[in-house]
Amino acid sequence: MTNQTEDRRPLSRQIADELRNEIESGQHASGAKLPSQRQLAERFSAARNTVDEALKILAQEGLVVAEHGRGVFVRVKQPLIRLGSDRYSPKHRETGLSPFLIECARQGKVGRFEVLNIERIKPNKELAKQLHVSEKAKSVLRRENVFYADADPVYRVTTWIPWRIAQGTGLLQEEVPHQYGIHGVFEEKGHVMTRINDEITARMPTPEEVRYLNLSPGIPVIEVMHTSLDQDGEPYEVTRFVMRSDMNGLSYNVPVE
Amino acid sequence: MTNQTEDRRPLSRQIADELRNEIESGQHASGAKLPSQRQLAERFSAARNTVDEALKILAQEGLVVAEHGRGVFVRVKQPLIRLGSDRYSPKHRETGLSPFLIECARQGKVGRFEVLNIERIKPNKELAKQLHVSEKAKSVLRRENVFYADADPVYRVTTWIPWRIAQGTGLLQEEVPHQYGIHGVFEEKGHVMTRINDEITARMPTPEEVRYLNLSPGIPVIEVMHTSLDQDGEPYEVTRFVMRSDMNGLSYNVPVE
DNA sequence: GAGTGGTCTAGACCACCTA
DNA sequence: AGGTGGTCTAGACCACTCC
Numbered sequence: 001m002t003n004q005t006e007d008r009r010p011l012s013r014q015i016a017d018e019l020r021n022e023i024e025s026g027q028h029a030s031g032a033k034l035p036s037q038r039q040l041a042e043r044f045s046a047a048r049n050t051v052d053e054a055l056k057i058l059a060q061e062g063l064v065v066a067e068h069g070r071g072v073f074v075r076v077k078q079p080l081i082r083l084g085s086d087r088y089s090p091k092h093r094e095t096g097l098s099p100f101l102i103e104c105a106r107q108g109k110v111g112r113f114e115v116l117n118i119e120r121i122k123p124n125k126e127l128a129k130q131l132h133v134s135e136k137a138k139s140v141l142r143r144e145n146v147f148y149a150d151a152d153p154v155y156r157v158t159t160w161i162p163w164r165i166a167q168g169t170g171l172l173q174e175e176v177p178h179q180y181g182i183h184g185v186f187e188e189k190g191h192v193m194t195r196i197n198d199e200i201t202a203r204m205p206t207p208e209e210v211r212y213l214n215l216s217p218g219i220p221v222i223e224v225m226h227t228s229l230d231q232d233g234e235p236y237e238v239t240r241f242v243m244r245s246d247m248n249g250l251s252y253n254v255p256v257e
Numbered sequence: 258m259t260n261q262t263e264d265r266r267p268l269s270r271q272i273a274d275e276l277r278n279e280i281e282s283g284q285h286a287s288g289a290k291l292p293s294q295r296q297l298a299e300r301f302s303a304a305r306n307t308v309d310e311a312l313k314i315l316a317q318e319g320l321v322v323a324e325h326g327r328g329v330f331v332r333v334k335q336p337l338i339r340l341g342s343d344r345y346s347p348k349h350r351e352t353g354l355s356p357f358l359i360e361c362a363r364q365g366k367v368g369r370f371e372v373l374n375i376e377r378i379k380p381n382k383e384l385a386k387q388l389h390v391s392e393k394a395k396s397v398l399r400r401e402n403v404f405y406a407d408a409d410p411v412y413r414v415t416t417w418i419p420w421r422i423a424q425g426t427g428l429l430q431e432e433v434p435h436q437y438g439i440h441g442v443f444e445e446k447g448h449v450m451t452r453i454n455d456e457i458t459a460r461m462p463t464p465e466e467v468r469y470l471n472l473s474p475g476i477p478v479i480e481v482m483h484t485s486l487d488q489d490g491e492p493y494e495v496t497r498f499v500m501r502s503d504m505n506g507l508s509y510n511v512p513v514e
Numbered sequence: 515g516a517g518t519g520g521t522c523t524a525g526a527c528c529a530c531c532t533a
Numbered sequence: 534a535g536g537t538g539g540t541c542t543a544g545a546c547c548a549c550t551c552c
Contacts (some may be wrong), residue, residue: 010521017464036537047523052538060317060474061461068538069530080458088513197510201337202459202479202502204318207274217317220477220502222459245459245477253454254511256345267540293518304542309519326518326549 015044015054023063023074033071034064062218062246078247079107081154085252088193088228093180100147109149113157115174116144120163130227130238133162141166146212149247153213156242165189165236183228186237191230199225200250209242219246272301272311280320280331290328291321319475319503335504336364338411342509345450345485350437357404366406370414372431373401377420387484387495390419398423403469406504410470413499422446422493440485443494448487456482457507466499476503 007014019040022028034040037055041048055072058064066072086092087099095102104111120138128135140160147155159182161171169185170177178184183193205213205221213221224241264271276297279285291297294312298305312329315321323329343349344356352359361368377395385392397417404412416439418428426442427434435441440450462470462478470478481498 012521020464038537047525048538049524049540050522052540053521055538061463066538067531069532069536071531071537082456085509085511086514090513193513195510195512198508199339200457200479200507200509202477204475204477206318207277218461220459220461222457222479250457251455252342252457252509252511253452254342254509255452255514256347256450257343269540295518304544305519306521306543307541309521310540312519323519324550325520326551328518328550 011046012050012053016057019058028074030074031076032074060218065216080249081247082249082251085254104149111149113145113147118143118172127160131162131235139163141171154247156212159239161237191236193228194231195229197227213244215244219244221245268303269307269310273314276315285331287331288333289331317475322473337506338504339506339508342511361406368406370402370404375400375429384417388419388492396420398428411504413469416496418494448493450485451488452486454484470501472501476501478502
């Protein structure tokens with residue numbers, strides 16, 4: 001650290017900056033344990049509180065993770081699972097695997113998902129508009145899932161389907177009644193996916209999402225609002241993906257129209 | 258707050274949860290000032306430090322913003338600027354405006370950008386591979402910009418162009434030498450944009466990005482690595498957008514192939 | 515000048531992990 | 534048992550804003 005008496009930045013920032021430098025220059029390898037807070041406090045002639053503050057800054061940047069009783073560690077970057085614009089492409093049918101499972105397999109992981117709940121609901125205003133259904137009735141089927149790669153929760157997924165389409169298809173059951181999954185069901189009903197519309201945002205997770213996705217501090221989520229459009233341009237399904245950004249990315253390889 | 262003696266969560270969390278509830282239930286309107294830290298400390302029978310901690314949790318979630326000397330305020334949500342998959346579409350040529358400017362105008366804002374620097378550089382390994390250029394020479398032109406909506410910085414944009422394409426086009430000057438912008442220049446050189454590939458991630462900003470984008474705590478950035486492909490499938494330009502997620506979203510409306 | 519948030523200290527107790 | 538992070542306290546001083 002440079003001349004402390006001249007430096008007007010808060011001490012906790014200075015310590016954070018110094019440690020960040022050390023990490024980025026490779027003095028603390030990925031996964032390595034940093035000196036304890038008490039050791040750092042002595043080194044920087046600061047109170048332990050102040051060191052804790054500095055480490056919280058780095059944790060918030062996603063650079064380090066504290067583990068209670070063990071120490072503070074340089075965060076190990078995970079390879080990203082890339083959800084692609086081709087994730088619904090018919091070309092993936094041949095393998096019988098969804099793109100998520102393919103990507104997991106490519107990384108030597110086992111992908112799976114759990115059904116949280118399935119319910120027939122009244123849509124809110126916006127959803128009713130998007131799906132061209134009535135706002136007054138229980139006109140929509142909602143399915144909520146969590147996707148896992150090995151033991152790590154990766155996405156929180158909610159799918160909304162107009163009841164006129166879901167009706168009588170068995171989509172009220174956990175088990176999806178089609179070998180090509182939910183989109184196989186839609187095709188049988190005469191809705192061939194022709195275009196998709198994905199609206200993407202990023203934000204910090206809600207406390208509920210922190211629980212579901214087992215998120216540590218400093219990890220934002222990516223939210224994708226996806227709409228499927230059929231051969232007539234009619235929307236027939238909306239899905240929201242909430243993804244942990246430390247394990248996920250998106251990829252759109254598309255023609256310019 | 259419920260029975261404090263039974264609650265095992267840290268006091269700062271309890272305070273944060275309580276205040277979050279109050280905000281979400283509308284007891285503190287958007288933009289409203291919360292009670293001062295000293296008042297809250299008294300109300301919750303806690304040290305001011307503890308209240309400060311609680312407010313930092315909410316700030317990190319993007320719910321409130323502290324303003325030094327003024328108070329802590331409920332964050333006002335900004336309307337999002339949506340960068341679309343059609344942002345390069347020839348159909349926007351007629352207006353003579355870029356999609357960014359159109360979107361700004363729609364929100365009653367004035368869009369503009371500043372050139373930070375323009376330089377001929379040696380690409381790193383990954384970039385060399387993406388652009389099919391040599392890693393050993395100064396084979397790439399880099400242009401760095403910041404985009405603004407009114408006074409707010411919105412994107413940090415870096416564009417890399419193979420020097421063999423940029424050479425002799427005037428792209429070394431600040432002023433882009435074509436009425437249709439930089440992509441007009443590429444077309445004149447025989448590269449018609451036929452496909453794009455966008456790789457999207459989200460993360461917390463680096464301290465440098467915090468400075469450039471004037472970011473407050475709890476706001477992640479969205480990073481888009483964009484590649485333009487010409488009629489032969491050849492990549493001829495890579496652009497990185499770093500966008501503040503509180504003012505930006507993405508939108509992909511694309512065919513299923 | 516009064517009020518606000520920003521930061522720091524020194525010490526304390528707790529919960530968790532490793533051995 | 535001993536070390537580590539998690540949290541809280543009480544008090545202090547500072548920088549900023551507003552009147």
